[in-house]
Amino acid sequence: MGTFLIVDGDADFSADICQFFGSIGHSLYRAADFQGALLELSARAYDLVVSNVRLPGGGAIDLSRAMRKAGRDAELIVYADIDSAPEGLRAVKEGAFCLLQKPFSLPELNFQARRALLDRGSRRSASPGMERLEGEAAYRPYNFIGESEEIRKVFKIVNRVARTNVSTLLLGETGTGKELVAGAIHYNSLRSGGPFIRVNCAALPEQLLESELFGHEKGAFTGADRMREGRFERADGGTIFLDEVADMSLMTQAKVLRVLQEKSFERLGSSEPVKTDVRVISATNRDLTERMREGQFREDLFYRLNGVTIRLPPLRAREGDLALLVQFFLKKATLEMGKAICGIEPGAMDMLLRYRWPGNIRELENVIERAVVMAEGEIVTAEDLDLLFAGSELPAAGQVSLPPGGVALADAERQLIEQALERCGWVQKKAAELLGVSERVLSYKIKNLEAEGGLRRPGSR
Ligand SMILES: Nc1ncnc2c1ncn2[C@@H]1O[C@H](COP(=O)(O)OP(=O)(O)O)[C@@H](O)[C@H]1O
Ligand SMILES: [Mg+2]
Numbered sequence: 001m002g003t004f005l006i007v008d009g010d011a012d013f014s015a016d017i018c019q020f021f022g023s024i025g026h027s028l029y030r031a032a033d034f035q036g037a038l039l040e041l042s043a044r045a046y047d048l049v050v051s052n053v054r055l056p057g058g059g060a061i062d063l064s065r066a067m068r069k070a071g072r073d074a075e076l077i078v079y080a081d082i083d084s085a086p087e088g089l090r091a092v093k094e095g096a097f098c099l100l101q102k103p104f105s106l107p108e109l110n111f112q113a114r115r116a117l118l119d120r121g122s123r124r125s126a127s128p129g130m131e132r133l134e135g136e137a138a139y140r141p142y143n144f145i146g147e148s149e150e151i152r153k154v155f156k157i158v159n160r161v162a163r164t165n166v167s168t169l170l171l172g173e174t175g176t177g178k179e180l181v182a183g184a185i186h187y188n189s190l191r192s193g194g195p196f197i198r199v200n201c202a203a204l205p206e207q208l209l210e211s212e213l214f215g216h217e218k219g220a221f222t223g224a225d226r227m228r229e230g231r232f233e234r235a236d237g238g239t240i241f242l243d244e245v246a247d248m249s250l251m252t253q254a255k256v257l258r259v260l261q262e263k264s265f266e267r268l269g270s271s272e273p274v275k276t277d278v279r280v281i282s283a284t285n286r287d288l289t290e291r292m293r294e295g296q297f298r299e300d301l302f303y304r305l306n307g308v309t310i311r312l313p314p315l316r317a318r319e320g321d322l323a324l325l326v327q328f329f330l331k332k333a334t335l336e337m338g339k340a341i342c343g344i345e346p347g348a349m350d351m352l353l354r355y356r357w358p359g360n361i362r363e364l365e366n367v368i369e370r371a372v373v374m375a376e377g378e379i380v381t382a383e384d385l386d387l388l389f390a391g392s393e394l395p396a397a398g399q400v401s402l403p404p405g406g407v408a409l410a411d412a413e414r415q416l417i418e419q420a421l422e423r424c425g426w427v428q429k430k431a432a433e434l435l436g437v438s439e440r441v442l443s444y445k446i447k448n449l450e451a452e453g454g455l456r457r458p459g460s461r
Pocket of ligand 2: 243
């Protein structure tokens with residue numbers, strides 16, 4: 001059982017929370033303002049602090065900072081009303097475990113408290129005595145929404161891989177959470193006390209990327225007016241995340257390969273080797289096999305990067321997750337914008353379910369954000385979404401529409417079969433149900449299509 005501190009200027013409110021947690025066996029202490037909270041925190045070791053974001057004499061943000069500065073590793077849960085929600089979010093960015101919106105129920109608070117304590121326990125055992133790092137909050141496991149079988153498989157591998165040092169390659173369409181997974185691996189690994197350094201290999205031209213990666217000496221090239229450390233150097237003792245790795249030039253690939261083989265490199269314009277100890281996580285939404293076949297990606301580098309592959313399924317293949325994600329992003333957007341929106345109309349949900357989500361979770365997040373901006377009432381309606389989806393190919397409910405230019409029937413069949421298989425994680429039995437045919441008929445069709453070389457399996461070789 002834990003030792004909790006409840007902080008609120010409203011004594012009745014904190015008394016209720018205390019009574020509740022006390023009745024399930026925790027030890028409770030109370031403070032009525034910011035100074036009081038600081039005093040309490042210096043008096044004993046707490047496991048959890050639950051605080052109003054607004055306090056007499058300060059706020060939860062100050063509290064979070066003070067706790068971190070004093071090396072207190074208690075978890076902080078904050079709560080806010082609509083007015084103070086933006087401060088609450090800032091507190092979360094400063095390291096608070098989560099934000100609850102008033103009014104909340106005591107079981108809801110208890111649920112979050114249990115998660116906070118679990119999270120704290122696992123962090124302690126992963127990195128005893130390690131200070132919490134900036135940015136970590138964004139990659140906490142509770143940010144990972146999803147209960148589908150597909151995503152559970154991903155969680156399982158992430159957990160296993162995190163505890164090792166193996167190079168990990170993340171594959172998946174854009175917006176499927178590759179960066180989130182990279183962060184989750186790092187912050188749950190033995191290196192979580194070290195830096196997590198991200199490089200987007202597609203964003204920069206060759207020379208700039210190389211100077212980003214390896215650093216340069218003063219005068220190495222025009223414009224290099226002082227020495228600069230590269231990201232491989234800064235990632236020493238931690239993890240480097242090579243995002244969009246397929247977009248590196250062959251030259252840069254050769255240099256990255258050398259770092260991985262020799263664990264040392266030279267800054268541009270220098271012949272002095274620099275040692276570095278990094279774990280590499282890389283990601284791409286491209287087909288690396290294809291890139292290798294075209295001679296655009298080095299095979300030896302591929303094998304170095306690909307100790308373990310994690311495939312992030314597209315959103316449309318995660319059965320049941322869409323609704324959870326919608327709720328999550330609705331809550332997030334309403335808090336950020338201070339709007340009181342409590343849900344989504346069934347018709348609107350249906351539209352979201354029918355859409356293909358080529359931009360995956362990132363796209364969903366954007367759509368929900370915009371819908372919250374648009375919404376006039378307390379719930380998001382189909383009309384709010386209509387405007388957003390205007391012009392995109394959203395199939396009507398229960399109807400397949402013939403494109404204006406006609407269609408190749410065989411091709412349409414192939415695509416529908418692919419989509420059904422994809423949605424069911426390639427479980428033929430389920431796909432057959434979706435298509436209204438027997439498993440035997442589907443299996444026969446698949447064989448024919450494969451013989452024609454015609455089935456597209458995403459991310460497959
Ligand atoms: N399972 C998830 N639960 C909640 N948010 C998610 C999830 N997966 C991705 N996101 C969010 O979607 C956005 C895109 O994710 P990101 O990791 O950048 O995707 P990728 O790197 O694959 O393009 C980010 O804002 C991320 O936080
Ligand atoms: Mg990305």
